[in-house]
Amino acid sequence: MRNLGTVIGFTLRTKMMTKAFIVTTIILALIMTIGVNVPYLISLFSKDEPMKIGLLQGNYPVIEQSLEKSMAEQKNKDLMLLSYPNTTEDQLKKDIEAGKIDGYLKLEKQVEGTTEQFPKVIYTGTDSLGMSKENVLTSTLTLLKTKWVAKGALSEEQFRQLNEPISFESVKLQANGESKDPEKEDANKGISMMVVMVLIVLFFMTNQMTGNMIASEVTQEKSSRIMEILITSVSPLAQMFGKIIGMFLLGLIQIVVFLVVVLANLMLPHNIEPLKEMNFDISMIDPAVIGLGLLLYVLGYFLYATLYAAVGSIVSRTEDLGQAIMPIALLSMVAFYIPIFSISAPNTMLVKVASYIPFFTPTTMLLRIGVGDYAWWELVVSIALLLVSVLLFGYLSAKIYRTGVLMYGKRPSWKEIRKAMKAYKI
Amino acid sequence: MKTLELDQVVKQYGDKTAVNGVSFDVEEGEIYGLLGANGAGKTTTMRMVLSLIYPDGGSIKYNGKPYYKGLEKIFGYLPEERGLYPKVKVSEQLLYLAQLRGMARKDADKSLKYWLERFNVPENYNKKIEELSKGNQQKIGFIASILHNPKIVIMDEAFSGLDPVNVELMKETVKELRDNGTSILFSTHRMEHVEELCRNISILQKGNAVIQGNLRELKSKYPREKVVLRTVGAVEGLEQIAGVSEATRTEEGYFIRITDESAGQHILQAAMSQTEVKHFEIKEPTLNEIFIKVVGGESNA
Numbered sequence A: 001m002r003n004l005g006t007v008i009g010f011t012l013r014t015k016m017m018t019k020a021f022i023v024t025t026i027i028l029a030l031i032m033t034i035g036v037n038v039p040y041l042i043s044l045f046s047k048d049e050p051m052k053i054g055l056l057q058g059n060y061p062v063i064e065q066s067l068e069k070s071m072a073e074q075k076n077k078d079l080m081l082l083s084y085p086n087t088t089e090d091q092l093k094k095d096i097e098a099g100k101i102d103g104y105l106k107l108e109k110q111v112e113g114t115t116e117q118f119p120k121v122i123y124t125g126t127d128s129l130g131m132s133k134e135n136v137l138t139s140t141l142t143l144l145k146t147k148w149v150a151k152g153a154l155s156e157e158q159f160r161q162l163n164e165p166i167s168f169e170s171v172k173l174q175a176n177g178e179s180k181d182p183e184k185e186d187a188n189k190g191i192s193m194m195v196v197m198v199l200i201v202l203f204f205m206t207n208q209m210t211g212n213m214i215a216s217e218v219t220q221e222k223s224s225r226i227m228e229i230l231i232t233s234v235s236p237l238a239q240m241f242g243k244i245i246g247m248f249l250l251g252l253i254q255i256v257v258f259l260v261v262v263l264a265n266l267m268l269p270h271n272i273e274p275l276k277e278m279n280f281d282i283s284m285i286d287p288a289v290i291g292l293g294l295l296l297y298v299l300g301y302f303l304y305a306t307l308y309a310a311v312g313s314i315v316s317r318t319e320d321l322g323q324a325i326m327p328i329a330l331l332s333m334v335a336f337y338i339p340i341f342s343i344s345a346p347n348t349m350l351v352k353v354a355s356y357i358p359f360f361t362p363t364t365m366l367l368r369i370g371v372g373d374y375a376w377w378e379l380v381v382s383i384a385l386l387l388v389s390v391l392l393f394g395y396l397s398a399k400i401y402r403t404g405v406l407m408y409g410k411r412p413s414w415k416e417i418r419k420a421m422k423a424y425k426i
Numbered sequence B: 001m002k003t004l005e006l007d008q009v010v011k012q013y014g015d016k017t018a019v020n021g022v023s024f025d026v027e028e029g030e031i032y033g034l035l036g037a038n039g040a041g042k043t044t045t046m047r048m049v050l051s052l053i054y055p056d057g058g059s060i061k062y063n064g065k066p067y068y069k070g071l072e073k074i075f076g077y078l079p080e081e082r083g084l085y086p087k088v089k090v091s092e093q094l095l096y097l098a099q100l101r102g103m104a105r106k107d108a109d110k111s112l113k114y115w116l117e118r119f120n121v122p123e124n125y126n127k128k129i130e131e132l133s134k135g136n137q138q139k140i141g142f143i144a145s146i147l148h149n150p151k152i153v154i155m156d157e158a159f160s161g162l163d164p165v166n167v168e169l170m171k172e173t174v175k176e177l178r179d180n181g182t183s184i185l186f187s188t189h190r191m192e193h194v195e196e197l198c199r200n201i202s203i204l205q206k207g208n209a210v211i212q213g214n215l216r217e218l219k220s221k222y223p224r225e226k227v228v229l230r231t232v233g234a235v236e237g238l239e240q241i242a243g244v245s246e247a248t249r250t251e252e253g254y255f256i257r258i259t260d261e262s263a264g265q266h267i268l269q270a271a272m273s274q275t276e277v278k279h280f281e282i283k284e285p286t287l288n289e290i291f292i293k294v295v296g297g298e299s300n301a
């Protein structure tokens, strides 16, 4: 096992010093820095000024004044009401053209039969007001209408009560009779979904990247014949797992660098404010999702990495490698797309079945943990299956690795591989 | 005790027999020469000795035992195609390989510096393999195979691609290793190296060991067919002597081919009777000649 450490150390040292690794790490770190700062950058460019609306006065002074007053009290950031006493409509239209205001409101007399109705409100402007601003105005006006209809029959206190919004709360009944706050649960689900997505994408990307690196590394060692020296000095098992663990640590180092970069950027004073606004709280992340997610991630990585190493050892030339790793790449793509397409329906039969197939367990089981339903025994069984296949495929791959690295020329037949695998100790 | 014992070793690739019942022993402190035409089975035999591939028949014993764990620490191997990482620094990969063979990194570093110095390439310590010339890569491969003080060294065409000065350096090193008790299995296509270094040899042909044994004895078994004669004056009638097949005049005398060794004495008598003889020699066949005779120029790829 001392050799395992030596192989890991060598893999780390030689890979970390390569230009390719350093350059990609820096580029990705820069992209992340930009990504983290995007909300701040956007807020820099869209200094959103409130919409300015003029109010033509004269027809209903009482209502007009109340409207002005309550709008001023609301301090709405998007909407600003400017009063225009003693002006004509023409003047307002000119102001619109001059860009001083975006539009104006006019109260118009409305009579039905003989009774005078609450005035009709007309908005004139270059663009329509838009749903949210119209809502603000109508709800304010509705209140004024109540006051106008009641005509002093209500006390100030009664009026205040009318003004109060209705408090509405929905409670979801859980299977065990307990009730949870569904709103909070929804928020947590959203966060879990995000964590699941991030982990699945990360799994897919790192899997493909390191997998390719491992396979081509093995092929190169084989074609440069250094493999002959390696096999005569260290057991293939130590050699293969040393390389795989080394690559894993390399990826880990990269991820730590990225985390530090992202966190450092988030800590910058100009980024703290937008983050608070998004209502984001670390404690909202379910630790079970993170913990189990990482366990599945590591096991999945080892399962795929051993396969990539085995395939790399069968191929003699780097040019043939792309074709040879296709089946594994396809497997990992299926493992990626099943949960991605099932993210809104995580309890289908497809997802359930897939979560027991070791190649798909790392992603599909994660989906079920994060956003679906699962029983604890299902989790145990699928992780046990995954663990067993990691050991089994690790052993088989080491055998293939030992056998494959000495087969040059034509692609060996299955019979030859089987015969050789029986012979070679690992 | 015999360091290496091969007994009736067989290796088949499909229906082709690459090595067909080869047996030989290598003693402690001996350089054993494995000769043969291209494709004769030298590399295959060496790979079996290293346990890289397993024989289909026969046995290989190391210090009297079959392959045992720990041998990898005393093996040194210089493959025919130089096995080194092209893009990794010389020091990085040689220290790694020495560590894998059980040497402490610090000791390996000291040893590496010593050898680089000795082969006059200390500046290669921090260079990548791909930046080196072929001969210098060869030197690094050679150092890699002996850095960890192995007891059994296997060198497949050790001196190919080296200039005469470096060949001398390597030969000195190999002899030094031998004198320190290392057993060396050695293949080459340069017969003069074998004559200088090896005590025992095998010549393989199509997987069979056609000639085996002590180099001196082998040579003495082959008939001596060449006479070199240097005289002051001319010698007449050499072709008429019984057993002489051909006589040619050279700068200083004659080169005579004989079919019967006893003809030599008649040649000497004839020469002495006519002029003064400065030099007379019945030459042993060179290994080169034996090789060509045995393998017969036919390729067996």
Ligand SMILES: Nc1ncnc2c1ncn2[C@@H]1O[C@H](COP(=O)(O)OP(=O)(O)OP(=O)(O)O)[C@@H](O)[C@H]1O
Pocket: A406, A407, A408, B013, B017, B018, B036, B037, B038, B039, B040, B041, B042, B043, B044, B045, B080, B300, B301
């Ligand atoms: N991996 C292999 N698969 C099939 N045949 C092989 C393999 N390796 C070697 N052979 C065959 O075995 C025979 C012996 O090959 P080997 O490499 O031992 O020759 P060699 O004596 O080292 O030749 P050279 O002097 O050219 O290096 C050759 O005929 C070769 O074609």
Ligand SMILES: [Mg+2]
Pocket: B042, B043, B044, B080, B156
């Ligand atoms: Mg060879």
